[in-house]
Amino acid sequence: MNALAERFAPRDVGSYFVYTHEAHPGENYPHHTSWEQKLRHARDLRDKLGVSRTILVDSLDGACHRAYGSMPNMSWIFNRRGVPVYKSDWTDAASLENALLYFLDVLARRRAGERLAPFRVQRLDYRNHDRDAFYRGLERAGRKAVEEFKTAGL
């Protein structure tokens, strides 16, 4: 996602990360009980996990996250007027890139004089399902996160 952000920044595409709750709380990253703790975890995302995009932190009660559906790793694309043009219940760089190329082309077509009207489309995209990488992420949170995920069966 960092690479995607860097690639599209020159084309006036901003890329931000909104820090939510801990989806899989564990010994190393327990559930949030204070604002300072949430800020500390969010800084770790930058300092330890290398997220280079601007990280913004949601309120402790997750007002923004909840209003947008509370999915643990969703992504949205907004236009300059705050209208969402893409929403995905999971984050996938290839899916986002595909969408961005389309929407940037829309701007180019409008600049060229085409009259375009929006319509809604639903589509099923596909992502790599890397189970090992997922479990490595859980282990980062702690053994508790791994065991709880196995038990929950989700």
Next chain:
Amino acid sequence: MSDQDLLRAYNYASFTRENVLPWLNFTAAPPLGETAPDFPLWRLDGTPTCLKSVWSRHAYTIIEFGSVT
């Protein structure tokens, strides 16, 4: 739900079906094509900003939601 109950429920201590599933509500999220709701957000130094000030800076803006875990 009281504010304290909301804080505890949203920041659940354990990943269980009962704790997680009630929050997953993507179908009720803001629709495409209509102005989305604005919310306050904070930078890592604790200074305030908001969604609107973010999306208004660019032709398009990607917002990824998530956490370390």
